[in-house]
Amino acid sequence: MKLSAGTPDAMPPGLRSITYGIFCWANRHPGALRAIGAVLRRWPFVGGWLGTAARADAVKKVLTRPNSFSNTAHAANLSAGDYLIGMDPDATYKTDKLLLDGRLAVLDATLPAAADLAVRDYVEKLRPFGKKSFDLIENYLMWIVFRAMHPLFGEATDRVAAGATGSLDDPGLQRQYLLEIRYVAGQLLAGNSATLRVQRRAELNADALSSRIAGVGKDIQLAWGTSCPFGVIKRNAVGLAWISHPVTVQSGALAVQELLGRPDVHKALRAQAQQLLKMGPNQVWEDKAFRKLVQDHVLELLRFRPIFPLLARDVPRDTEFETGARHNAKCPAGGKMAIWGIAAMFDTAIDKDISQFSPARNWGANEDLRWLMFGYGTRQCPAMVYAVEILTSALIGLLILPELQLARGEGKAIAYDGPLMSQMRVSFI
Numbered sequence: 106m107k108l109s110a111g112t113p114d115a116m117p118p119g120l121r122s123i124t125y126g127i128f129c130w131a132n133r134h135p136g137a138l139r140a141i142g143a144v145l146r147r148w149p150f151v152g153g154w155l156g157t158a159a160r161a162d163a164v165k166k167v168l169t170r171p172n173s174f175s176n177t178a179h180a181a182n183l184s185a186g187d188y189l190i191g192m193d194p195d196a197t198y199k200t201d202k203l204l205l206d207g208r209l210a211v212l213d214a215t216l217p218a219a220a221d222l223a224v225r226d227y228v229e230k231l232r233p234f235g236k237k238s239f240d241l242i243e244n245y246l247m248w249i250v251f252r253a254m255h256p257l258f259g260e261a262t263d264r265v266a267a268g269a270t271g272s273l274d275d276p277g278l279q280r281q282y283l284l285e286i287r288y289v290a291g292q293l294l295a296g297n298s299a300t301l302r303v304q305r306r307a308e309l310n311a312d313a314l315s316s317r318i319a320g321v322g323k324d325i326q327l328a329w330g331t332s333c334p335f336g337v338i339k340r341n342a343v344g345l346a347w348i349s350h351p352v353t354v355q356s357g358a359l360a361v362q363e364l365l366g367r368p369d370v371h372k373a374l375r376a377q378a379q380q381l382l383k384m385g386p387n388q389v390w391e392d393k394a395f396r397k398l399v400q401d402h403v404l405e406l407l408r409f410r411p412i413f414p415l416l417a418r419d420v421p422r423d424t425e426f427e428t429g430a431r432h433n434a435k436c437p438a439g440g441k442m443a444i445w446g447i448a449a450m451f452d453t454a455i456d457k458d459i460s461q462f463s464p465a466r467n468w469g470a471n472e473d474l475r476w477l478m479f480g481y482g483t484r485q486c487p488a489m490v491y492a493v494e495i496l497t498s499a500l501i502g503l504l505i506l507p508e509l510q511l512a513r514g515e516g517k518a519i520a521y522d523g524p525l526m527s528q529m530r531v532s533f534i
């Protein structure tokens with residue numbers, strides 16, 4: 106369902122701006138969400154009244170009942186049309202998932218080497234900035250993720266980014282494409298709380314993305330080596346374009362933001378990288394123990410700053426869910442559920458010191474919960490391992506450069522566009 110700016114708003118004037126403002130503020134302040142999450146965990150019956158699951162056990166149980174708690178809650182926010190994440194697991198979902206699995210399998214062969222290669226190039230591009238500030242998103246993360254995910258569209262990638270008639274290696278056109286998909290992805294996060302202008306922007310870019318993909322459908326069909334009907338290719342290409350890149354870039358920025366807020370952790374990790382650098386230029390890329398250490402940090406940083414702190418589900422039929430309180434909570438048909446992943450990842454039932462930042466924590470039997478920022482159960486992010494590989498490479502690249510800090514002196518270092526960071530200015534110390 107599209108809501109266009111031409112449609113009368115159901116909300117009184119001003120109220121939408123206020124609720125959107127609160128929503129964006131909460132997304133930028135995960136500490137506040139964690140504090141509310143702690144209350145919901147402590148008194149789970151409150152979550153029951155509100156239709157929210159917060160304890161780790163409750164969240165797992167809700168996310169493993171896709172027929173009772175449906176992903177269709179996302180559908181209204183998919184401005185570029187239906188895609189896997191908003192579908193019930195029907196026949197269309199199954200065919201589309203097979204197509205996606207085929208594309209992701211290609212990344213098995215290319216990652217992490219392709220990400221490392223991209224990072225090594227961009228590290229050299231950052232060095233000349235010296236003490237001058239640069240944008241970590243525009244000058245680094247955006248392009249690394251673009252290159253590392255090249256195999257998703259294979260031979261068609263550059264054509265998709267340039268459009269049917271554009272010059273294939275024009276970075277201006279590529280940047281336009283990356284912004285286009287960011288606005289579409291932003292709508293999934295902001296949902297119908299977004300102001301009408303923001304929703305309209307998502308619609309305009311969704312339309313542009315649809316025509317872009319329609320214009321290069323043949324290239325994608327060839328690259329994917331599929332004989333699927335064009336409509337299937339188009340739905341999946343449009344969906345894959347907006348779901349893959351922006352969320353990964355944004356998670357990278359969130360991870361770095363969290364790391365820079367923890368100077369001791371940053372220093373310790375840098376010290377290890379610098380130590381390896383002294384042993385030879387490739388050591389830092391080849392040392393498996395170091396890569397594992399950085400990956401553990403990426404996961405821990407994302408636990409503190411998940412891009413999806415909450416997930417929504419539709420409730421198609423009357424049901425109940427186990428909140429952890431003495432009585433199950435009733436969920437009336439036609440309602441919605443809010444799943445507080447950010448609360449579940451800090452549940453002391455997992456570990457009494459779970460509130461501590463500890464990349465080396467042994468999650469033991471709860472290892473699966475360590476990845477909860479990617480969802481859980483059958484609808485968990487199918488690309489989570491690849492995304493973490495790419496972010497691990499990106500972080501290694503930053504650790505071998507001079508020490509990074511948020512830029513000072515020229516206004517705010519971090520600029521937001523709704524709940525997403527649009528700019529993160531940093532400089533070397």
Ligand code: HEM
Nearest residue numbers: 189190348349352353356413416478479480484486488492
């Ligand atoms: C750090 C980056 C990423 C994060 C944090 C992330 C997070 C998530 C989360 C939380 C979900 C579950 C949503 C729900 O259950 O309602 C999800 C689903 C999904 N993600 Fe990711 N994701 C990332 C990167 C990617 C990439 C790179 C791709 C594609 C190449 C991708 C494709 C998908 C798809 C297709 C689904 C829907 C799966 C289904 O419903 O069966 N994601 N992602």
